[in-house]
Amino acid sequence: MIEHETEVTRPTWIEIDLKAIQYNAKLIMEHAGATRLIAVVKADAYGHGAVAVTQALYDIGIRDFAVATISEALTLRQARVHDDFNILLLGVQDVSQVKLMAENRLMPAAGTLDWMKQAVVSLPDNQILDVHLAVDTGMGRMGANSQADVAAMYAFIQESRKLRLNGVFTHFATADDDNEAYYRQQVTKFYQWVGGAGIPKNYWHLANSGSALWHHDEIDTHTIRVGSVLYGFNPGSPALDMPIKLKNVLSLKSRMGAVHQLQAGESVSYGATYTAEQAQWVATLPIGYADGYLRRMGGMKVLVAGKATQVIGRITMDQIVIALDKKYPIGTEVTLIGRDGDEEITVENFANYAETIPHEILTSFGVRLPRIYH
Secondary structure, eight states: OBSSGGGTTSSEEEEEOHHHHHHHHHHHHHHHTOSEEEEEOHHHHHHTOHHHHHHHHHTTTOOEEEESSHHHHHHHHHHOSOOOOEEEEOSOOOGGGHHHHHHTTEEEEEOOHHHHHHHHHHSOTTOOEEEEEEBOSSSOSSSBOSHHHHHHHHHHHHHOSSEEEEEEEOOOSSTTSSOHHHHHHHHHHHHHHHHHTTOOGGGBOOBOHHHHHHSTTTSOOSEEEESGGGGTOOTTTTTSOOSSOOOOOEEEEEEOSEEEEEOTTOEESGGGOEEOSSOEEEEEESOOGGGTOOGGGTTOEEEETTEEEEEESOOOSSOEEEEOSSOOOTTOEEEEEEEETTEEEOHHHHHHHHTSOHHHHHHHOOTTSOEEEO
16 A cells, blocks of 8 residues: 555655554553553654554554544544544644534543633534543643642533543653653642542543553553554653564665766765765665755665665755665665664664654655555
8 A cells, every 4th residue: 555656656665564553552552551542643643644554553443543633633534434433632722613523523632621611602502522631730731730620620521511521631741751750740640630530540541652661550551542652663762771672663765866986086965065085886865855854864874785884965855875885776775764684774763863753753754755555
């Protein structure tokens, strides 16, 4: 299966292993002791393709998905043959859109009592809006931020004929790093505020990827809400080691579009930042920063015929140049992320070199890169 079929003629592509995503979902549920998983498929499933990923997870029994925007949710609703799955809208949603949300059975995160009061006014008498009560225990973005607020919002939902509670959650700021004190402070607030308001535990989903991985024995994990682990990377990289062995999901590959020999003293790309000290073979690949191969990736390792070489010169909008140990035929495959023989470049390797996190790398890969699924 291929997405973005108009671009398959450009010999640079991303391969997605859907079976690996299914494996990772089952593994994290087993590790955390969860019986329900809310799969985070926002930002086009972290760049993997939300429709294909949702279908793969649906096929193994997952029925709950989370996105960031209404348009992302509508894409899933309109693309699916099946109708028996839930979509949670994370983040703040425009209250003027509650009718559209209710009509499409989307479940927004409700962060304030005022938002819910406006929603009730905007909804027709015959419509019910399922909501997830957001609790801000320390992320500082949205949600009730005291036990009194949580209790007031829960009471309002219980008394309303137009709102129905489907979940209550918080988001941990430091579950995937070494700031244990701040994490425990957030956990304490959630238990005090939500437990104190009398909201039953079957509504709770407080474990994100970090807490499901490293704190699963410290909090309620009946339901987990995870993204990173589904896509096979360590959300705590490089600070924390993984307690489980996930399967890698994504590979980024290209083919040599041009091969030529630089002579001693000849330079490559803008700024002439790389100059050959002696005659050497180089290849041009059709990928650049417009595709998400970041401009700061000059010098990054790539794999050719199972051997490591590197990008030379500056990354340009549409092309990069790599060093070669010998002349290769035009069309030779090059691995930019993934395995080739005994060598491997992981998403974590790529992100560490870019001095960022895997999440940013994956969501930066653009639509000019076709996604090929297997």
